[in-house]
Amino acid sequence: MIEARGLTKRYGATAAVDDLSFTIRPGMVTGFLGPNGAGKTTTMRMILGLDYPTAGMVTVNGKPYAKLASPMREVGALLDARAVHGGRSARNHLLCLARTNHISRRRVDAVLDLVGLANVAGKRSRGFSLGMSQRLGIAAALLGDPEILIFDEPVNGLDPEGIVWIRTLMRSLAAEGRTVFVSSHLISEMENTADHLIVVGRGRLLADSGMAEFIAGSSGQVVLARTPQPDALGRALNAAGATTSTGEPGIVQVRGLTEDVVADIAFANGIRLNHLAPARVSLEQAFMELTADSVDYHGQSPVDTQPAHNGSEA
Numbered sequence: 001m002i003e004a005r006g007l008t009k010r011y012g013a014t015a016a017v018d019d020l021s022f023t024i025r026p027g028m029v030t031g032f033l034g035p036n037g038a039g040k041t042t043t044m045r046m047i048l049g050l051d052y053p054t055a056g057m058v059t060v061n062g063k064p065y066a067k068l069a070s071p072m073r074e075v076g077a078l079l080d081a082r083a084v085h086g087g088r089s090a091r092n093h094l095l096c097l098a099r100t101n102h103i104s105r106r107r108v109d110a111v112l113d114l115v116g117l118a119n120v121a122g123k124r125s126r127g128f129s130l131g132m133s134q135r136l137g138i139a140a141a142l143l144g145d146p147e148i149l150i151f152d153e154p155v156n157g158l159d160p161e162g163i164v165w166i167r168t169l170m171r172s173l174a175a176e177g178r179t180v181f182v183s184s185h186l187i188s189e190m191e192n193t194a195d196h197l198i199v200v201g202r203g204r205l206l207a208d209s210g211m212a213e214f215i216a217g218s219s220g221q222v223v224l225a226r227t228p229q230p231d232a233l234g235r236a237l238n239a240a241g242a243t244t245s246t247g248e249p250g251i252v253q254v255r256g257l258t259e260d261v262v263a264d265i266a267f268a269n270g271i272r273l274n275h276l277a278p279a280r281v282s283l284e285q286a287f288m289e290l291t292a293d294s295v296d297y298h299g300q301s302p303v304d305t306q307p308a309h310n311g312s313e314a
């Protein structure tokens with residue numbers, strides 16, 4: 001369990017973390033989300049005693065990190081995968097950590113196996129790809145077999161296989177009853193991984209909710225229907241109170257109704273559906289809407305291509 005109460009960190013005039021209170025519970029993956037510069041890394045550094053709060057407090061299993069008797073056995077963290085001595089082999093890096101924390105050599109080999117680095121364990125980490133470095137960082141986090149795991153943007157720079165591997169690992173660690181706290185600036189990454197979400201923007205708490213509630217409360221689920229009769233489907237759905245719009249030819253975007261209801265309405269009106277699915281984009285849109293006022297770094301946005309409108313598509 002990690003508990004923050006009124007946690008605040010100021011750098012001059014900037015409040016990197018601003019009066020954050022939350023509880024991270026065991027047995028689940030908690031996603032820590034927010035745009036760039038929202039204060040995620042600063043929060044994680046304070047949990048790990050690497051930065052001191054300006055005000056408030058954060059505890060790990062009821063104690064500040066500095067008071068933990070055997071920190072590596074209680075909390076494992078991956079903050080910066082490149083922060084290792086590049087001249088050391090992966091095994092030596094882990095052996096050094098193990099020795100200073102009274103952890104056996106056997107455990108070093110076990111975590112090397114677990115993260116898939118056993119056959120490069122003798123190689124210097126300087127030559128490692130970002131993905132291999134991430135795996136080494138995760139091996140270090142797991143070394144003390146801790147109950148609490150903290151990962152800062154663990155999938156940065158990973159290939160799809162690495163992303164799936166980390167996602168599966170986080171899920172299995174949570175299933176073992178551990179507390180897993182993982183940051184990301186992309187909600188799409190968390191959608192299939194996290195059970196619970198803490199969302200921050202400009203250092204402040206924007207949401208603290210279960211993933212299912214977050215999705216359900218998002219600004220209207222969007223359902224995509226592919227049909228050879230888009231006009232007829234649009235009219236039938238509008239009559240049922242939905243908002244529809246067209247994207248690609250033959251695709252109707254529906255807001256305000258579930259897939260089941262859209263299917264029922266199509267069936268009742270004799271309209272053929274070739275495909276019906278929830279739109280992934282709705283969750284990302286909900287996240288972007290929630291954090292829109294907190295984004296520090298804006299890029300140039302491309303021309304909006306699909307304006308939604310009320311009423312039937314014409």
Ligand SMILES: Nc1ncnc2c1ncn2[C@@H]1O[C@H](COP(=O)(O)OP(=O)(O)OP(=O)(O)O)[C@@H](O)[C@H]1O
Nearest residue numbers: 011014016034035036037038039040041042043185
């Ligand atoms: N040591 C520091 N000195 C001054 N300002 C800092 C320092 N560390 C962080 N900040 C500022 O605090 C704010 C929060 O930064 P932080 O790195 O915690 O955000 P983040 O959510 O982890 O962002 P990202 O997703 O880009 O990693 C930013 O405005 C950042 O510039």
